[in-house]
Amino acid sequence: MTLTEETARLAGEKIRQRKHLLGLEEISADEISLILETAKSFKEIFTRSVKKVPTLRGKTVVNLFFENSTRTRTSFEIAAKRLSADVVNFAVATSSVSKGESLIDTARTIEAMGADYIIMRHSASGAPWYLSRNVQATVLNAGDGTHEHPTQGLLDAYTILEKKGHIEGLKVVIVGDILHSRVARSNIWALTKLGAKVRLVGPRTLVPPTFADLGVEIFTDLKEALRDADVINILRIQLERQQSHLFPSIREYRLLYQINDQRLTHAKPDVLVMHPGPINRGVEISAGVADGPHSVINEQVTNGVAVRMAVLFLLAAGANPVQAEA
Numbered sequence: 231m232t233l234t235e236e237t238a239r240l241a242g243e244k245i246r247q248r249k250h251l252l253g254l255e256e257i258s259a260d261e262i263s264l265i266l267e268t269a270k271s272f273k274e275i276f277t278r279s280v281k282k283v284p285t286l287r288g289k290t291v292v293n294l295f296f297e298n299s300t301r302t303r304t305s306f307e308i309a310a311k312r313l314s315a316d317v318v319n320f321a322v323a324t325s326s327v328s329k330g331e332s333l334i335d336t337a338r339t340i341e342a343m344g345a346d347y348i349i350m351r352h353s354a355s356g357a358p359w360y361l362s363r364n365v366q367a368t369v370l371n372a373g374d375g376t377h378e379h380p381t382q383g384l385l386d387a388y389t390i391l392e393k394k395g396h397i398e399g400l401k402v403v404i405v406g407d408i409l410h411s412r413v414a415r416s417n418i419w420a421l422t423k424l425g426a427k428v429r430l431v432g433p434r435t436l437v438p439p440t441f442a443d444l445g446v447e448i449f450t451d452l453k454e455a456l457r458d459a460d461v462i463n464i465l466r467i468q469l470e471r472q473q474s475h476l477f478p479s480i481r482e483y484r485l486l487y488q489i490n491d492q493r494l495t496h497a498k499p500d501v502l503v504m505h506p507g508p509i510n511r512g513v514e515i516s517a518g519v520a521d522g523p524h525s526v527i528n529e530q531v532t533n534g535v536a537v538r539m540a541v542l543f544l545l546a547a548g549a550n551p552v553q554a555e556a
């Protein structure tokens with residue numbers, strides 16, 4: 231969707247008024263489109279020798295990750311630095327959290343040192359929402375429990391738009407552990423709002439039928455789900471979030487749901503293969519597909535920086551044009 235100048239201005243104003251990025255459920259299609267258009271401008275800046283813009287000069291961004299991360303934490307750090315912010319990576323494992331300090335006391339302590347933006351990942355669904363109501367700083371959700379991972383949903387939408395030129399009408403198949411996946415939920419919100427036809431597929435225990443209420447189709451048969459697919463987004467089996475055995479074995483999961491070269495033949499010849507990472511090679515995706523010509527997994531990571539710059543920029547500045555430093 232291309233926005234008019236006025237729609238972009240209103241969407242930018244709305245994002246700035248929100249102050250926080252907590253999830254995509256509450257974000258409109260226009261706001262999502264503005265974030266994607268802004269990310270495109272930032273990606274163009276990446277090709278220049280000076281990649282910095284001054285938007286967050288004098289501001290402090292704190293990465294507060296209570297769960298491990300490679301892509302999200304690092305790309306938020308790069309994004310904030312490219313916007314000229316001072317960035318602090320708070321090491322939860324060696325902090326006073328281990329002595330029993332609460333989330334709010336920890337965040338207020340960080341805020342007292344001058345944090346303007348707190349980027350938080352937490353195992354509890356809703357933790358960023360709770361934080362946003364207890365601090366003055368702007369809060370960005372970097373993944374909360376099984377609830378949402380908004381910047382992953384945005385970078386996935388951006389990658390599809392960049393590769394396909396549009397999102398409306400595309401058949402996007404999300405494969406695997408939907409039940410435990412915050413990535414799936416944020417993808418569903420973003421892609422359905424932008425007009426994609428989203429299909430979910432996996433073992434019945436990992437794809438609850440209630441997801442149909444979100445306007446998606448539910449499948450248990452992989453071949454059926456992949457028919458004429460434009461995009462396949464493959465999820466990791468999140469063994470760390472499973473309280474009980476929801477499928478018989480990894481071997482059985484691989485036999486029924488692994489995306490490999492043979493299974494790609496059911497999709498369109500130009501299908502995109504995506505994965506938010508980290509990958510379990512040989513489980514949900516074969517090494518050949520992960521490294522093959524359909525895979526855009528590394529491009530998703532690159533786009534993550536542009537999208538996270540766009541989100542920080544819009545929360546700070548609204549819809550002002552993106553300008554690199556001279």
Ligand code: CP
Pocket residue numbers: 298299300301302303373379382506507508
């Ligand atoms: N996709 C994603 O959230 O990866 P990380 O856990 O490495 O941040």
